[in-house]
Amino acid sequence: MNQQNHDRAESLPIPAPDLKVIDQMQIGFVKRFTDVKQAKLEGKPVVYTTVLAPREILQAMGVPYVFGNVLGAYVSIFGYSAKYCQIAEDLGLSREVCAAHRCTVGLSQHDEREDFFNLAYTEPDLVIGSNFPCSAESKSFLYVIDRYKTPSYIIDTPANTWKCPVPEHAVTYLARQYQGMIRFLEENGYTLDMDKLREEVAFSKRLNELIAEVEVYRRAVPTPIKAYDSVIAACTPLLVSKESGAELLFEKLRDELKERVDNGIGIVPNERLRLLWIGIPPLCDFKLLNYPEKHGAVVAKSLVEFLTGFNLDPDLIDPDNPLESLARASISSPINPTSQGMVDYFVQAVKDYRIDGVVSITKRTCCLLPGSQRLIKDAIFKETGVPSVIFDLDCIDARDYDAAAAHANLDSFVEILMAKKGAAS
Amino acid sequence: MILAGLDVGALWTKAVILKDGAVAVYSVARTGDMAEEAAEQCLNGVLASAGISRSDVAAVAVTGVGKKLIPFADKQVSEIVSAAKGIQYLYPDMEGVIDLGGESTRVVKFEAGGGIVDYAQNDKCAAGTGMFLDAMSKVMGIKVEDMGALSLQSTAEVNITSMCVAFAESEVVSQVHRQTPKKDIVRGIHKSIASRVYGMVNSVGLSEKNMVIGGLALNVGIIACLEELMKIKLAVPENPRIISAIGAAFAASQQGE
Amino acid sequence: MITLGVDIGSLTGKAVIFRDHEILAWDIILTGPDSMETGKTVTENVLNKAGLKLEDMEFIVSTGYGRIVIPFAHKNISEISCHAKGAHYFFPTARTILDMGGQDCKAIRCDENGKVTDFVMNDKCAAGAGRSMGIMADFLNVPLEQMGELSLQAAGDGVPISSMCVVFARSEVISYLREGVSKSEVLAGACEALASRVRGLLTRVGIQNDFIISGGIAKNPGVVKRLEQKLNTAANICFEPQIVGALGAAIFGKELAEKRNKKRSETQ
């Protein structure tokens, strides 16, 4: 990583990338933001949407798009949460509303933005919203519509309360919404070439297969990838397209990880404890994920998928039946807001990643996760005997973040896990 | 072997000397502004009163909210482990502890004489239960020590429902303005604290074999409310405020073997 | 026409006797645990100062936290309406009023007659906005009145105290003191946090000149100066900001008595 990037990274409150390919991914992001800016100059209507909308359709129709909640996450990561949350609150938005979405709303309502956001944020002409996965997600885009008075379309994804397999009438309903989204885009000057859509869906299938391979290497002991790197990797499918070489980047990531795993190289010299981080990662202080490393405890997996959307199950994706298969994969995703899907996912993750302890953080303003923490904790303990700790951590809005309490909680939990492991060995 | 245990809390610092497996001497002093000086004086005072010189002490362990500010300590022990170890040291057959501290409250479940199974700490909004009682005593003009006994005389049901301390304070102020009898308000405050602790006890699944420690364990009002909710008789050790300091010293000794 | 306004706050009790167009007498005492007693005591004090008896009062209006408990009041009116009316008396060009009592803080907008057009009260998490200063004062054992001066001795904004929650801010202060940060630095941080919290409240109600500060906080130059910088507007403060509510209540008493007398004369 060249010196200039290193200084920039040092200055930012984010950890410096560890794996070489991560830096190239970040360069890919910058390219995406400039492409969207370029498209806007060429007069193409820019779409503001959510990571859980079907981006295969947007790619196939050549639509430039901006992800609201990813930018909201960057607001917190780069340390501007206090400023943009205050802007949202000055509109009258309550402080009990989701902190991540207060950052997102604040960013869209204010024009004096820092350089990164001037680049990354492009004023939208159209909005495609979704009620998935939570109430905050299904409301915050209304402020973008209200500000820019844009035409909008809302995708209503059914909650997965049937457990798998998902019934046909739900898949048909969601697939019909995707058709509605296509019609909405066609009414605003875009055209759909079905072959292009099949190509994009095939690429999505391929990418998800690659990501599944990367996940296998991520489970190795010792952990080969730092938490921050895994966040950048999770954002890559969203921000780097087929043409910009997303496939190549993931192949490089797989190979870099493979090399580390084959040579037993971990992110810490003596890895003694493996933690699973459930809940929104600590965006306003990412280095907190590296904090337990001083005890030899690593965060083997952090649930960034709640920000970037879970990767779809490649077996469910079928290019010959693009809309139906995307709909089925989307409803079956673990992020779908009922706990059964989440509980099974976490119990499996504890086994796959050989986890010793689960850190389950309660973000006070979240409406999706706190209700399931006890259920997940009990299910994991019953199935695997692995203990979880639940504690308060407001880690998006820096004004509510208390590093001292977070460190004290992590120290206590690690101390107890060490004693447990010590007694066992 | 002689061991020293320090518990540096927000309001009080406690020092304990363990000698040949028993509590030789202990002392409790205000933490005040400078934690390190308070800890130093408290330790030297207790050593002097037991006629032990600093060099005879095998290890000094520290716990409590201020533990990171005590450079002269050999070992730092988390409040959860020191609460559990303190009870295990004195009552080996116990399986759980409820620590009602000034700064925060915690419930720890452990195997008799063994490792910790599960624990819960109160969430951010209900932090500072000790500080909350200090504030209430000022608002109502009653000394903290008398609140326990006073609340036992109450018969009426007054609900102080809010989890948040600042918010509960405004509730108490409005009750005071409404001429509600003091004893009923104080009982309402104790009930609200007890119900929060009961929630934690439930989430951890504590058995009856447990004891209550920490500064607020001396408050008979809170204990009565907690017993009412848990439907069991609660045991409070003779000097509940120094148990965590004992636990820290005991943890240091075990680690030493 | 002589009227009486009684304002029982959570920390202090105030009373004002208003005759025709000026303040005849006023008094402030600390609220004891029993607000009805406080109301009676502060009323007796102000009556003695004016050499009058309760029966001489044409109309009595109570306001503040304990307003519903004052037995001899003819009507109770919220402290928000009373602070607007009182501020208007001192500064007829007043349009934005910040009242920070012991229990909470209010941002009020009013029209040219002192009638409230919009208001916002601090949300729950900052419930003790005014109270947080009191807690800091006894915690740092610095008298409340000197907090402002002491905080101005610190260079710049002092140490950041981010939290909205009073209990939380207190544990932040504890850790700063432990690390040897000076009291004036900590106080500067606390005043800065309070000023920025209040600025947020004021922007929600919209700030229009002239800007008035009433209530106890007006006596804390640390907060007032920082607020003036943040809003880059001057804050007008009357000679005794704590009686603005009670004065407003007394003026409402006058208006209501006139309305009642007019109605009586019409019906005869």
Added chain:
Amino acid sequence: MNNITPLKSITPFKEAIAAPGKIALDWKAHNGKVIGFRCISVPEEIIWAAGMLPFPLYGTQEAVRLADSYFQPCTCEFVRNIFDLALDKKFSFLDGLVLSNTCDIMKRFYDLWNAYIDAPDAYFINNPQKLMQDANRDYHVEEFNLFKKWIESISGASVTDKKLNEAIALYNETRSLLKEIALLRKSDPPLLTGTEAFIISMGATILPKNAVNPLLREVLAEIKERQAPDVFGARILVTGSIIDSPDLIEMIEEVDGVVVADDLCTSMRYYWHQVEESPEPIHALYSYMNKRPYCACMHPMGARFDYIKDLAREFKADAVIQFNLKNCQPFLFDAPLLKKELELMDLPISILDIGHDRSGYGQLRTRIQAFIEMFDIE
């Protein structure tokens, strides 16, 4: 608002609110099974047509105790309070529970009920959250059909179209009677207080409809005969999260406001529209649910705002008060946008955070009184 002669025939409604469980136990003793439900997107007629009593879950004013360790305290207090009652076996008389797809915490309630309450598993109606459009017809109708099958599995009796149409007719009668009572609040001064209207409508949601209709006719007649009350202060429209007790409405009227309209799930949202008679009752229920923008969890948001503006005009409201339950994200998100919309027709709105357990009522009373005083002080 003064010299109001109290309504004698309001007593059964007050009793229903005070002890809803008693109504359910009486029904079980004489008529049969009781099915609990939460949220008004559940088609009650299907339960009634199977000969069972639809029983709305309401909370009490007690503080939350154990539910915090299941839900964490930063979630909706109303749902946590109901979960506490379930943990205390206060809903053990239910023969089944049906929940519907409104907000996140309702989905959590579904998961945690099935995991921790020893009662038969709850059923979840996956109704769409995007209404007032045809694209959701097949999906919504299929969900109602699946729900009907589940109801039949519990009642043992088949739900025929005939029974369904009878149930629809009965419920429509209740809705039209409640609406007729509500329309008496249009006059200035209104013929009944907001508190009385709220008690009548919330009581009617609990009482069996065949019993409640005669009671509604009786109270309607009494109101018309009663001498109109004296002068009032500001006319208020109340909206916001679910309110399951009259004391907030009472607080507004204690400080000289009068509540003339209330867009709440326990009030006008429950009875404002009718289900059209149709040979296909399930389709009729679908179009009834599809055409009413009843909750902040549903899209399009604009339709709910238009409905509130129409209500405000129809009832000549001077101002709107929106009560937001703590942590109720859908309504907290809507409030600033509703405020902007109402400012265009210069209708002031006060947005107030409330706890479900009456915490902070002292400060709340000051805010309401100050808001009412903005109009005029009598």
